[in-house]
Amino acid sequence: MITDLTVQDIRVPTSDDLLGSDPFHKKPDYSVVLTTLECSDGKRGISVVFTVGAGNDWVAYGIRELRPLVKDLNLESFMENPGNQYQTILNHHQLRWLGDGLFRMAVGGVMNAMWDLWAKEVEKPMWKLLLGLPPETVVDCIDWRHLEDCLSKEEALDILEQARPHKNTLESRFRETGVKAYSTAGWLGLRDEQILEKIDHLKSEGFDAFKLKVGQNLDFDKARIKLIREAIGPEEKLMLDANQFWGVDEAITYMTALADYDITWIEEPTARDDVVGFSKISEALNPLGIKVAAGEHIQSPVMFKQMLSSNAIQFAQIDPCRLGGVNDLLAVILMAAKYEVPVCPHGGGIGLCNMIRHLAIWDQTSVAAHSENQLVEYIDFLQEGVFENPVEVRNGAYVLPSNPGWGLEMTPEFVEKHLFPDGEVWRDREEPSGVTFVVE
Amino acid sequence: MITDLTVQDIRVPTSDDLLGSDPFHKKPDYSVVLTTLECSDGKRGISVVFTVGAGNDWVAYGIRELRPLVKDLNLESFMENPGNQYQTILNHHQLRWLGDGLFRMAVGGVMNAMWDLWAKEVEKPMWKLLLGLPPETVVDCIDWRHLEDCLSKEEALDILEQARPHKNTLESRFRETGVKAYSTAGWLGLRDEQILEKIDHLKSEGFDAFKLKVGQNLDFDKARIKLIREAIGPEEKLMLDANQFWGVDEAITYMTALADYDITWIEEPTARDDVVGFSKISEALNPLGIKVAAGEHIQSPVMFKQMLSSNAIQFAQIDPCRLGGVNDLLAVILMAAKYEVPVCPHGGGIGLCNMIRHLAIWDQTSVAAHSENQLVEYIDFLQEGVFENPVEVRNGAYVLPSNPGWGLEMTPEFVEKHLFPDGEVWRDREEPSGVTFVVE
Numbered sequence: 001m002i003t004d005l006t007v008q009d010i011r012v013p014t015s016d017d018l019l020g021s022d023p024f025h026k027k028p029d030y031s032v033v034l035t036t037l038e039c040s041d042g043k044r045g046i047s048v049v050f051t052v053g054a055g056n057d058w059v060a061y062g063i064r065e066l067r068p069l070v071k072d073l074n075l076e077s078f079m080e081n082p083g084n085q086y087q088t089i090l091n092h093h094q095l096r097w098l099g100d101g102l103f104r105m106a107v108g109g110v111m112n113a114m115w116d117l118w119a120k121e122v123e124k125p126m127w128k129l130l131l132g133l134p135p136e137t138v139v140d141c142i143d144w145r146h147l148e149d150c151l152s153k154e155e156a157l158d159i160l161e162q163a164r165p166h167k168n169t170l171e172s173r174f175r176e177t178g179v180k181a182y183s184t185a186g187w188l189g190l191r192d193e194q195i196l197e198k199i200d201h202l203k204s205e206g207f208d209a210f211k212l213k214v215g216q217n218l219d220f221d222k223a224r225i226k227l228i229r230e231a232i233g234p235e236e237k238l239m240l241d242a243n244q245f246w247g248v249d250e251a252i253t254y255m256t257a258l259a260d261y262d263i264t265w266i267e268e269p270t271a272r273d274d275v276v277g278f279s280k281i282s283e284a285l286n287p288l289g290i291k292v293a294a295g296e297h298i299q300s301p302v303m304f305k306q307m308l309s310s311n312a313i314q315f316a317q318i319d320p321c322r323l324g325g326v327n328d329l330l331a332v333i334l335m336a337a338k339y340e341v342p343v344c345p346h347g348g349g350i351g352l353c354n355m356i357r358h359l360a361i362w363d364q365t366s367v368a369a370h371s372e373n374q375l376v377e378y379i380d381f382l383q384e385g386v387f388e389n390p391v392e393v394r395n396g397a398y399v400l401p402s403n404p405g406w407g408l409e410m411t412p413e414f415v416e417k418h419l420f421p422d423g424e425v426w427r428d429r430e431e432p433s434g435v436t437f438v439v440e
Numbered sequence: 441m442i443t444d445l446t447v448q449d450i451r452v453p454t455s456d457d458l459l460g461s462d463p464f465h466k467k468p469d470y471s472v473v474l475t476t477l478e479c480s481d482g483k484r485g486i487s488v489v490f491t492v493g494a495g496n497d498w499v500a501y502g503i504r505e506l507r508p509l510v511k512d513l514n515l516e517s518f519m520e521n522p523g524n525q526y527q528t529i530l531n532h533h534q535l536r537w538l539g540d541g542l543f544r545m546a547v548g549g550v551m552n553a554m555w556d557l558w559a560k561e562v563e564k565p566m567w568k569l570l571l572g573l574p575p576e577t578v579v580d581c582i583d584w585r586h587l588e589d590c591l592s593k594e595e596a597l598d599i600l601e602q603a604r605p606h607k608n609t610l611e612s613r614f615r616e617t618g619v620k621a622y623s624t625a626g627w628l629g630l631r632d633e634q635i636l637e638k639i640d641h642l643k644s645e646g647f648d649a650f651k652l653k654v655g656q657n658l659d660f661d662k663a664r665i666k667l668i669r670e671a672i673g674p675e676e677k678l679m680l681d682a683n684q685f686w687g688v689d690e691a692i693t694y695m696t697a698l699a700d701y702d703i704t705w706i707e708e709p710t711a712r713d714d715v716v717g718f719s720k721i722s723e724a725l726n727p728l729g730i731k732v733a734a735g736e737h738i739q740s741p742v743m744f745k746q747m748l749s750s751n752a753i754q755f756a757q758i759d760p761c762r763l764g765g766v767n768d769l770l771a772v773i774l775m776a777a778k779y780e781v782p783v784c785p786h787g788g789g790i791g792l793c794n795m796i797r798h799l800a801i802w803d804q805t806s807v808a809a810h811s812e813n814q815l816v817e818y819i820d821f822l823q824e825g826v827f828e829n830p831v832e833v834r835n836g837a838y839v840l841p842s843n844p845g846w847g848l849e850m851t852p853e854f855v856e857k858h859l860f861p862d863g864e865v866w867r868d869r870e871e872p873s874g875v876t877f878v879v880e
Contacts, residue, residue, distance in 0.1 A: 026533045054534035061501045068876045093466045093879055094494035099739050101541025146711035149688035248589035271586035276746040299539050306716040436508045
């Protein structure tokens with residue numbers, strides 16, 4: 001039985017080094033709300049919700065608000081009917097007025113911690129729990145009300161049944177090769193030599209796909225693209241990310257000017273919720289060989305449904321903390337399979353890499369059942385010393401983890417030091433932090 | 441200068457009488473976060489953000505969080521450049537990660553209180569302040585980044601310039617006639633005789649347009665529609681509202697079965713954020729004479745942009761508390777004018793009616809510059825004893841208010857009694873309230 005839900009507000013002053021910076025999020029302080037569900041048998045279900053600093057406490061407040069909806073719940077009843085508990089929270093007759101955004105993120109925080117408990121109960125890493133779920137259970141996890149015009153339950157079952165015969169072979173293969181990853185080297189605020197150093201390091205770890213933040217100035221971006229292309233070589237993949245900085249027509253003009261640079265995708269060329277705009281951009285850029293990616297800000301499965309069914313995006317960058325947790329994510333991965341859009345989860349932040357490994361493995365063994373064009377994001381900081389079991393990459397691929405659950409247990413030293421605002425890292429800072437930290 | 445920002449969590453147990461009930465929000469407790477900006481000269485800028493109970497404290501937390509972004513601000517600098525302060529908050533480089541939903545609602549709470557201060561500074565009701573704004577100022581209020589593919593600044597200026605010659609005539613007319621309203625009589629949880637009583641009362645006040653909640657059962661809804669049609673007469677307008685209860689195809693089937701009942705609009709037939717789904721529904725239902733309405737859950741101007749430009753909705757039900765305040769609302773009203781979609785603001789709740797009067801008058805005098813097909817929602821409870829200056833309707837139309845600002849000042853008795861959770865109404869209740877109040 002779940003006896004308590006607690007949250008901790010943990011922030012890292014990443015803005016000091018401009019790590020994670022882009023045209024819109026100029027000085028992010030990578031942060032998480034660490035949610036812990038305490039169980040009467042001593043187990044702890046853990047999840048993180050990622051933010052970029054200010055507002056992390058607001059998420060924490062919301063997750064704490066959901067405490068009465070899980071306290072005293074039996075884990076067994078969740079395991080028997082994992083769709084039920086999710087819908088009790090997500091469709092709470094008063095809370096649902098709050099819309100998506102923060103509310104859905106908080107639901108995700110609670111649900112992902114529930115799933116962590118489940119995986120620990122059966123002593124499996126999350127990916128192994130997901131691989132073992134019967135297709136009927138997967139389908140029962142999902143809130144179908146607003147999705148069935150694009151994917152019916154029967155279609156979802158078909159997709160899972162078709163993948164089933166290949167699952168064991170694929171699992172064995174991934175145990176050897178891992179799941180292919182890519183990494184961002186070109187944070188907006190870094191100097192050229194810092195970027196080159198990062199690329200060198202990533203190449204030495206076997207990476208052959210890299211991302212660069214763009215959007216503010218075409219000449220500057222062209223120079224950066226040339227610099228990176230030279231460093232990585234002509235065959236390697238290069239992706240760009242504008243973090244929603246452009247208007248729709250501006251995105252088309254800007255990217256058309258970059259059509260000769262062999263760009264695999266442009267990520268978030270415009271507003272996160274502009275399905276029609278993304279469609280227009282895809283229509284203009286696809287013939288030039290540029291595909292469009294998005295997901296870290298796509299706020300609901302219904303938004304994904306539209307992005308996928310309208311060919312508004314050609315890469316689905318699911319984020320484990322933006323949606324309502326595993327239940328939402330299963331729905332999106334299934335819809336992506338129907339529309340044959342590769343699932344390339346959003347990593348980075350704190351703990352996202354730890355979570356997306358599991359989702360990518362499920363996709364590549366049990367849903368899409370191939371790994372032809374998926375790329376899973378990886379960032380090379382905030383692992384060692386942060387997590388008890390840091391994410392492992394080998395030859396540019398995620399190694400399949402073996403610890404039970406998500407693998408999100410943080411070291412007590414890291415947590416204590418980075419608690420906001422009273423941890424050692426924050427309490428004596430002279431620079432502004434949180435909401436008061438405004439940059440032009 | 442703004443010296444402080446305070447918030448109060450105010451809730452009314454409307455669920456006791458099932459007022460406000462619909463298939464998704466079965467037992468709403470109408471609630472507001474009352475935000476007050478204190479000024480050094482003693483003025484108070486006031487706004488409300490409406491919710492249906494649980495989570496109202498979460499909104500309050502968020503608005504309080506934004507305090508450092510307005511404290512010590514000079515009202516003059518806001519009045520000189522009203523777009524600047526809005527973008528400083530809305531595009532805060534860390535907070536914007538939180539998405540729309542709660543974050544945008546909180547921004548709206550702060551911005552609408554700023555606009556209230558402005559109106560009080562010039563001693564005008566909000567509508568009169570808006571009517572007096574030069575077109576250039578209106579355009580400067582707006583965040584154009586993601587809207588210009590549908591409406592350019594030049595087009596917006598054109599719309600405003602074309603309306604200008606008629607403004608005074610229209611204003612004089614509305615001072616006489618008021619702004620046409622409609623009302624919901626058929627709340628889901630009410631008994632037939634309660635609905636008929638409500639209709640009688642509304643008719644005696646001059647109303648000739650009524651709304652009914654539907655969605656759970658076709659036979660039940662047909663019987664209710666017949667009941668109401670008989671009570672209102674064959675010429676009067678009847679609108680339906682499904683509050684997102686259906687899937688896309690289900691909405692089409694359900695409403696096709698109601699095509700013979702002369703329905704003016706079906707409101708929220710499916711998920712709030714399903715532009716593609718709304719388009720499909722409109723395509724199927726428009727030829728049957730049924731139009732589609734939405735807005736109270738449309739979470740951003742970019743979502744409105746798509747709904748309007750795709751003919752996904754034929755009535756734009758802007759909500760004063762869902763978006764980022766007046767600045768967002770001006771953008772949506774201008775886009776609606778471009779696509780010739782009537783603006784029919786969402787009323788109801790607590791205080792929404794008080795706010796939407798002003799926006800409707802601006803639309804009908806200065807933007808659309810006509811009142812051919814707009815209907816402004818009105819509900820007939822939570823005015824007397826709640827507001828110092830309750831909303832007035834006459835002959836089924838909103839009377840133009842004359843007090844400075846929005847007119848949202850609440851009576852101290854009402855506030856004190858309904859403070860959550862310690863006010864007299866709440867402190868001794870045995871029934872559950874807030875998050876713990878779960879209904880199946």
